[in-house]
Amino acid sequence: MIKLLDLKHFSIIFFFFFYQLSIHSKSTKSVEIILSTDNSIYEQALYGIQSILDAEFKITYYDIILSENISMESYFQNLEASGVPLVIAIGPQAAKAAKENLNKIPVVFSMISNPKILGLNQKNFCGVGMDISISEFFQTLNEIDPSIRKVYSFYSSNELNYQAGEGNFRDIEYKLLYYPIKVTEENFETNLDKLKEEADAFYMISDPIYNSIRFEKLSAFAKKNNIILMTTFPSLVKAGATFSINPEYSKIGVETGSMANRILEGKSNCNKERVLLPSQSAFYINEEYASSSGIQIPDQILERAKQTKLFSAGVTLLNENKLQSAKIIFESILKKDPNNNSAQTYLTLTIERITGSKTKELLKSANSLFSSGQFEQAKLEYSKILQINPNVEKAKKGLIESTTALSEQERLRGNSYEKAGRQFEAIKEYLSSLRTLPSNTKSQANLSELRNSESRNIENYLKEGIELYNKRQYDDSIQSFENILLINPEEKSAKEYLRLSYKKREAIEVLKKKLKNKKQ
Secondary structure (H helix, E strand, O other): OOOOOOHHHHHHHHHHHHHHOOOOOOOOOOEEEEEOOOOHHHHHHHHHHHHHOOOOEEEEEHHHHHHHOOOHHHHHHHHHHOOOOOEEEEOHHHHHHHHHHOOOOOEEEEEEOOHHHHOOOOOOEEEEEOOOOHHHHHHHHHHHOOOOOEEEEEEOOHHHHHHHHHHHHOOHHHOOEEEEEEOOOOOHHHHHHOOOOOOOEEEEOOOOOOOHHHHHHHHHHHHHOOOEEEEOOHHHHHHHOOEEEEEOHHHHHHHHHHHHHHHHOOOOOHHHHOEEOOOOEEEEEOHHHHHHOOOOOOHHHHHHHHHHHHHHHHHHHHHOOOHHHHHHHHHHHHHHOOOOHHHHHHHHHHHHHHOOOHHHHHHHHHHHHHHOOOHHHHHHHHHHHHHHOOOOHHHHHHHHHHHHHHHHHHHHHHHHHHHOOOHHHHHHHHHHHHHHOOOOHHHHHHHHHHHHHHHOOHHHHHHHHHHHHHOOOHHHHHHHHHHHHHHOOOOHHHHHHHHHHHHHHHHHHHHHHHHHHHHO
16 A cells, blocks of 8 residues: 655656656666655756666655665665666765665766765765866856956855865966855854955855855845855845856756666676766856846856756756757757757757657667678668757767778778689779778778789780670670779770770660561
C-alpha cells in the first residue's frame, strides 16, 4: 500500500513513472535518482537528466527515505544488494548520504556547490558541480564599466572562505581589487556602513548570514550608494540586485545524465570523470534597480539577459510540450549565438520529441554501423541526422570520422589491388578515396606513384586498344582506352579513340535494331 506523500512529490513521481515506460533500457535494473528536496532548481536539473538518460530510473526524495526506512544505512544496504547499476544524487544532502553509504555502486552527484567539501577521494564518486567562477562576475563588471575598481564580499564562516576568497586570485587579471571580509550577525551593518565611500561593486555569495532582513538592508544600501550588487541567485535579482550569474540548472541535468550514460555504457567510470563544472551560465539583470542605483547598462549586457530569458522560455515551452514554439526559440538563440551549447542541446531534445526520437534512433544505428566497419552506411545515417537537425554535435563528429574512415578503407583496398597486379582497379579505388575525402594525402601519394609507374606502359596499352578498335571489338576497346585515361586523363589519342569506339558501337546497335525490325 502506498504511503501518503505530499502532492508535489506524488505528481512528480507519477509523471516520471509513466515516462519510464517509454524508455529503452540498457540495464535490467533502474537507476536510482535521489533528490535532497523538491525545490524548483533541483526539478529543473531532474528534467535535464531524464531528457538525456538512456536507462530506466526510479525517483525518490531524501525525506521520504528517512520516513520510510529504519535508517539511511539500511536503505542504501538494500539498494546495493538489489544490483542497482548507478545512483544519481541531486543536491548536497542526497550526495553526502550516498557517498557515505555506498562503496561499490557508482554515485553521480549533481547540483553541488564546492564539491570538495564532500570529499572527492572515493573512486565511485563523481558528478557535476554548480559553481560559477567569480571571473564571470569580474568580466561582466568590466563590460558594464571599465572604471570599476573595488569589489567587496562578506562571508561568515571559514567553510565559506574558498567561495569568498576565489576573487583574491582573479581580481588583478581584470584590473580590480577584491576584498572578502569575514562578518558576524552583530557587526554586519557596521561593516556595511564602512563601504559607503569604498565599494564600486558587492559580490553576494551563498551564505546563511543573508536572511531576508539583511538582504533588504544590503539591497537598499547598494542602491543608495551607487554600488553594483551581484548575486548567484536569480530570484534575488527581482527582489533587488543588479544582476545574477548562475548555472543553467537544466543543462547541469543534461551534463549529469550524459556522465551517467558514459558510465552505464562502460565507456568511462567515476575515477576518470571526477568533477565537471557548468559549461554555460544564465544571466539575469534588473534594469529598474540598476537605473535607480545610477548604473548605466550597456546594450550588449541587456542583450545577454534577453537571451537568457529566451532560453528559459524555451525550456518552459519544452516542458509544456509546446514543441514547435520551443524549437523556434532555440533556433533564434543559435542564430545570434551559434556556440550556445545549452541552446544546441535543447534544440536537439526538442527535435527528438517532434520526430519521435528519430535522431536518437538514427544515431544509435550510425554508431553501430561505424563500429562494425560499415563506414559508407554510417556516413549516410549521420547525414540523415544532420538533415533533421544540423546541430547534433555527435552526428557532425560521426560524419567527419566515418568520411575519413571510408576514404582510408577505399585506399587500403586500392593497396590490395595494386599488390595483386590489378592496377586499374587500384587507381579506381584511390580516385574513390579522394572523392570521399579530397584531403587524404596518402591516397594522393598512392595514386600519383601508381600513375607514374604505369605511364611507361601507355604506349603498349594504346597499341592494344587500337588493335581491338580495328577488329571492331568496341566493348573491349572502350575498356582499354578508359584504363589508359585512368593513368593519364589527358591522353589525347585515348580520348579520341574512346569517342570513336562509343560512336561505332552505337552505330552497330542502331543497325542491329533496323535489321531486327525488317525481319519482323
